[in-house]
Amino acid sequence: MDHVVVVGAGLAGVRTVEALRGRGFGGRITLIGQERHRPYDRPPLSKSVLLGEADTSFVDTDLAALDVAFLPGVCAKALREGVVETTEGEIGYDGLVIATGSEPIRLPGDGPQHVLRTLDDAHELRAMLVPGARVAIIGAGWIGAEVATAARRAGCAVTVIEAAGTPLATAVGTEIGARTQRWYEGIDLRLNTMVRSVDEGGVRLVDGEFVEAHVVVTGIGVRPAVEWLADADIDLHNGVVVDEHLRASLPHTVAVGDCAAWWSRRFHTRLRIEHWDTALNAPEVAAATLLGEDTVYDPVPYFWSEQFGHMVQYAGHHPAGERLIYRGDPEGKWSAVWLTADDAIVAVLAVDRPRDLVQGRRIIAAGGRLDAERLVDPDVSLRDC
Template identity: 55%
Template sequence: MENVLVVGAGMAGLQTVLGLRELGYAGRVALLGAERHRPYDRPPLSKDVLSGKTDDTTFDADWAALDVELLLGRPATGLRLRDRAEGGFVDTDAGPVEFDRLVIATGSRAINLPAAGDVHGVHVLRTIDDARALRTALVPGAHVVIVGAGWIGAEVATAATAAGCHTTVVEALSAPLAGALPAEIGARFTPWYAEAGVELLLGARVDRIEPGAVHLADGARLPADAIVVGIGVRPDTAWLAGSGVHLDGRGAVVVDGRLRTSAPGVYAVGDCTVFESARYATRLHVEHWDNALQAPRALAAHLLGEDAAYDPVPYFWSEQFGRMVQYVGHHPAGDDVVMRHGPEGTWTAGWFAGDALVALLTVARPRDLAQGRRLVQTGAAVDKAKFADAGVPMKSTVR
């Protein structure tokens, strides 16, 4: 392994480089990124950048010590593998880049509505440039319409309302986060919008977008100085078409428990992957910061000779309308849900497979998350009656 090329200069790409160097790899490493910026942190984009607390979320890295060749502002356009041997070339608009081992870490791209990308005043939020452009539109008195009441939609609504904007959120489903959580759990988020002064329209489908307005399928017209589309992301893997690297139906790179793709010498980490989980006996697609932090370290160890599988318990968080929301675990549809109600609107939802606690969602209950995370990781059997009693410490609910 003389020449490692990492494609994708985000969290997962940088952590791959850091992992290789920290574990003693002294060979050539190149980091290829589509954006002109050095690797930066994405979670603060919808919080600190939109609120104006900061304009720069660049990671603090010692680039001289890392001795990495930075190839920024050069999107990957194709992949050519060598016949009957490891290695190949990643094509870019500035010419091909050769590699012996390749790590794909290109993350995700924001989905936009059909034809909306050509309409003035329409924003998505995925990059630092997206956040800076949107921030200029969040001015007091502006009418902001957000399409999608998912994680990003709620965080942008939080920032827009704090900036003094008249904010409307349009959601096609019956509850916020209904695509990610059961509707009865998502419904618990609904009152937060009204409390914050945000108009939430549920079961509202967008018919079309024009400059200055969003038209709904029921004929309503919503005036808008700024329109934000927050309907999700897709793996940024179009450049792999025809390469021989196996992608699933959503375009995610299919990897095994060692983060190996179907092509020899080619690996993948982060949002762009669907990985094999022995823990959950399925493949997982995890689009969150913690996965982009942890998976590259496991991959670096594997590249340098260790044979440990990557099989995490997923974790993510969101800040919505002044509340910290945290989730840990993985729950298939049909698992039992038990609620745990705390004071002042705080609560925890637990998903159970039999008596085993398999997932946990907490709202402003950090101690529940800290103690419950250990129970989820170990698959502990939990007394559901004690779980439902918020006065019982989570660690004391074990049978």
């Protein structure tokens, strides 16, 4: 293989470049990035950058030392075998990495609608979070909760509008979501509320009510950024379909990060995980696969969120669980563990209890079982359950 093209210069893209070089690949690498920035981490955008504690979050990497031709501001438009068509012309390849991530879903309407995906989005939004500003946030998922945290801290009048009956319902279910509702003190949290459109000056609800706002932020989820592949001869279904080696259906092609729907050997299902840990670690396997090595990507998925002064961490895949068991004080530090009918732990969520997360993740990785009766005692470590 002489020339690998990596499309998407986010974390997954740049980590794949590093992994290729780390594994001794000495051929040419071209990294194509639609944004004008060099690669950066996104989690700080809704935390330290939005809170004004940091201005950037660039990935600590040396593109010159990696000997990669980095093409910022260049967008891939289409793909045929061996050729990526870009806004700057065609680029031939004999190895391809698809790492185009995901993009926010927007709502109908002509009013100004902010999303939070890029560094530029974060700077634009930060400038608008000023004391007294009326901020309407649509969606009480991970991004909505973190934006609400920053807006409340900035002294804004915050309304959060959520279609489900609790925050975080889509991500972790309504039972867990209900426990986070108390964190929204001082925020006008509208649950079971559907938005019709984002209009000039605010948000029109389906029931006709108009919620006035100076700033509207839409945080209702993302979709894999694979539109550029629509006419390519490659399997797409909720992202780029890849096997447990992250190999796509097109020859000499792998996909990683938010855009890849990979087969999980551990959970016997296809997963597409829109979280940082996947973008960080899957590239090792993608690079190995591209170079002809036989490795499998089989992680216990992990993510975290910092909201309303709490560190929320999650590991596993809870749809595989049947019982939910709580530990700790719902008003303070607590965690939740999902078990199967025969007591195997498949997921853990920890609120300000990092030890539960770390131990739970290890036990899930080892395929361990837990004693449900001991589990309810928060003073007994998961390791001893």
